[in-house]
Amino acid sequence: MKSITINGSKRESVGKKSTKALRNAGQVPCVLYGGGQEPLHFAAEEIAFQNLIYTPDVHTVEIQLEGGKKYNAVLQDIQFHPVTDAILHMDFYEIFEDTPIxxxxxxxxxxxxxxxxxxxxxxxxxxxxxxxxxxxxxxxxxxxxxxxxxxxxxxxxxxxxxxxxxxxxxxxxxxxxxxxxxxxxxxxxxxxxxxxxxxxxxxxxxxxxxxxxxxxxxx
Missing domain, CATH: 2.170.120.20 (Ribosomal protein L25, C-terminal domain)
Structure with a gap:
């Protein structure tokens, strides 16, 4: 299965004010679950998700964060604005080569x-x-x-x-x-x-x- 690379940055604050500022800057707040760790909050440019969302095909995702950290994941959930259809939030789930999904x-x-x-x-x-x-x-x-x-x-x-x-x-x-x-x-x-x-x-x-x-x- 093909994989899409998403370059993002870890979020230090996850409050409403911070989330609104991200969206105003064209960023999408995201969260990564799984892997036996606490949820990882990050953000990425909205344009980076076009080939993942607006396609009939399915892909795995390689999330690359600052510091060279990489996570393999699949899209778990996505929320759109009810009027503009802008992406409001995305949930990802970490996957591993030896674990069925x-x-x-x-x-x-x-x-x-x-x-x-x-x-x-x-x-x-x-x-x-x-x-x-x-x-x-x-x-x-x-x-x-x-x-x-x-x-x-x-x-x-x-x-x-x-x-x-x-x-x-x-x-x-x-x-x-x-x-x-x-x-x-x-x-x-x-x-x-x-x-x-x-x-x-x-x-x-x-x-x-x-x-x-x-x-x-x-x-």
Whole structure:
């Protein structure tokens, strides 16, 4: 997973007056938790966080403070101004190479579903997956191949399992599905092709024959 470097300075005062002065100067007050130590308060230029916040990708963060001190962390929480959307405060959590962490990783679908070619519509239930693993093993994104999905079929999280991380969702959680639409046409594939995409070759999909199937909680 890619890392972004944030250069900051340790805060000596954390009162309201000091915090307001920081924000007026274009600085964002932050706090770093974890590591078995007291919370570390620091501040950094607001512009330094653009590539961390305003992107669909996820990153780890290397916080560099004066004196050469460095901390590896992940963004834990962020507060925005309700009117201006300016960053008011950020919380980070320190991470270590040998300690698993939990993060939400974006999903990138690959291919055009067979059902979409026949007039169906691909609907997403999840755009990110919550996974747990060592920081060095977590990917920038998770690929989900949707090529074989026919109309009425779903892609479950079990389709993207990996030895590098553990998915923190039930096995029946749906990533996406192909739904019917007004433009539906007859499947052009013959019966011989049906045998080529038998269920045992596509273990992570199933035909949505029953209404209210488990995992179809969001659309």
């Amino acid at each position: 939990t993060m939400e990783i974006p999903i990138h679908t690959v291919g055009i579903p067979r059902g979409v070619k026949n007039g169906g519509v691909l609907r997403y239930n999840l755009r990110r997956l919550k996974v747990k693993g060592l920081p060095g093993d977590l990917p920038d994104f998770i690929e989900a191949d949707v090529t074989k999905l026919k109309i009425g079929q779903k892609l479950y999280v079990t389709a993207v399992e990996s030895d590098d991380f553990k998915i923190q969702h039930p096995d029946n959680t749906v990533i996406c599905q192909v739904r019917t639409s007004r433009n539906i046409v007859e499947d052009l594939e013959d019966e011989e092709d049906e045998d080529e995409v038998a269920a045992d070759e596509v273990p992570a999909t199933e035909v949505d024959d029953a209404a209210g199937a488990e995992g179809d909680s969001k659309e």
